[in-house]
Amino acid sequence: MHYIRLLRPAKIQSSAGGLVASLLFTITTDLGDSFLCPEDGSIDLVVAAEDTGADPAGPAAVQGTPTSLGALHVGDVLPWRIGTDETLRMGVVMPAAFEFIAGVCAPVSVRTLGLGTGYTGEDTSDKTLDLQFEEDIGESIARHIWDAGVVTSAYLADACSSPESIRGILPIEKESFNVLELGSGVGILGLTIAGILPKAAAAQGQALKNARVLLTDLEEAEERARSNIARAESTLARDLTGDISVTIEYESLGWDEGREGRFGSLAAATPWDLVVLSDCTYNVDSLPALVGTLSALHTAKERHLDLEGNSSVKSAVLLATKPRHSSEEALFELLRDQSWAYKVVKEIPLPKIGEDDEVVQIYLLGKGGHID
Ligand SMILES: C[S@@+](CC[C@H](N)C(=O)[O-])C[C@H]1O[C@@H](n2cnc3c(N)ncnc32)[C@H](O)[C@@H]1O
Numbered sequence: 001m002h003y004i005r006l007l008r009p010a011k012i013q014s015s016a017g018g019l020v021a022s023l024l025f026t027i028t029t030d031l032g033d034s035f036l037c038p039e040d041g042s043i044d045l046v047v048a049a050e051d052t053g054a055d056p057a058g059p060a061a062v063q064g065t066p067t068s069l070g071a072l073h074v075g076d077v078l079p080w081r082i083g084t085d086e087t088l089r090m091g092v093v094m095p096a097a098f099e100f101i102a103g104v105c106a107p108v109s110v111r112t113l114g115l116g117t118g119y120t121g122e123d124t125s126d127k128t129l130d131l132q133f134e135e136d137i138g139e140s141i142a143r144h145i146w147d148a149g150v151v152t153s154a155y156l157a158d159a160c161s162s163p164e165s166i167r168g169i170l171p172i173e174k175e176s177f178n179v180l181e182l183g184s185g186v187g188i189l190g191l192t193i194a195g196i197l198p199k200a201a202a203a204q205g206q207a208l209k210n211a212r213v214l215l216t217d218l219e220e221a222e223e224r225a226r227s228n229i230a231r232a233e234s235t236l237a238r239d240l241t242g243d244i245s246v247t248i249e250y251e252s253l254g255w256d257e258g259r260e261g262r263f264g265s266l267a268a269a270t271p272w273d274l275v276v277l278s279d280c281t282y283n284v285d286s287l288p289a290l291v292g293t294l295s296a297l298h299t300a301k302e303r304h305l306d307l308e309g310n311s312s313v314k315s316a317v318l319l320a321t322k323p324r325h326s327s328e329e330a331l332f333e334l335l336r337d338q339s340w341a342y343k344v345v346k347e348i349p350l351p352k353i354g355e356d357d358e359v360v361q362i363y364l365l366g367k368g369g370h371i372d
Pocket of ligand 1: 145
């Protein structure tokens, strides 16, 4: 997939004819390792500005494919939802919006993910769930959106339209459900799960009452993750109905500490029903610490349940990856060594303009029991 990415903050200047916006941006991959260069050398872009009233200029949005302005929707990335739209079949460019406060561009771009399809229980209106994610304008790993998170979030939202599909990937069997995300970055996967949990539970006929989602990453991710939690909370406050309570939190968790069982107070406080992670397995050097952290979370769960070493304690992990190199296969040997079972639940081809085929793989891992 490609992304509109600003190279420096946008500018708004007054001129005789009105306001002039200057945007310097690339259209690049999640890794930023190649730029979009269509064979015929042209691509249609839509640039729009909205004056929200209070500021000299409101948000400006740039987008590469003609979806509704400023958002990427589930139907833009999942091959079975794209249908016959030839433009989308060729690939997608994720739009970005830039906000001006008192005429100055904030140092972040805002991506909107439209997750508004899916099961709505008794309510037949197809509610929209548009989640916004801030990311840095400059280069960074922890402060950007990555393909696997986008596609997996779209997949989970879409799966809510089928009880079997959502039960197969996000089984909710109790009134409470607790999710911990490792390497959460800007929080796209964990916040999407927080947003769709009520729908996911309703589709499974489960009366969910309390849910907790804990995003974790290195310290450098914290600021963006907390901003995105605040954005998600205000969206979900409008969307949540009934007496379901969804708590979303952030806590730093490095895998070098995690593998030793050294968790912060929030991560340590709960026997997690599900651990999730996306695009965290590309760096082979950090795989031992990552798998060690998964195993340490399993041991912590055994302790919580006062069943240390008891094989009846089960841990479940949802792992999404866009394989980038064959060396990443080392993950599976480490998982086997630490008695994790794994299976691919879904492989989703990525729409990508003019470049090699890529795929997002979604795995379920299980320890202490069988994964069906
Ligand atoms: C490619 S990004 C993916 C971010 C996010 N999961 C997503 O899909 O958008 C990898 C993430 O793993 C985190 N990470 C890398 N090494 C880590 C470590 N040793 N401990 C904790 N997090 C780590 C990075 O900070 C980064 O946020």
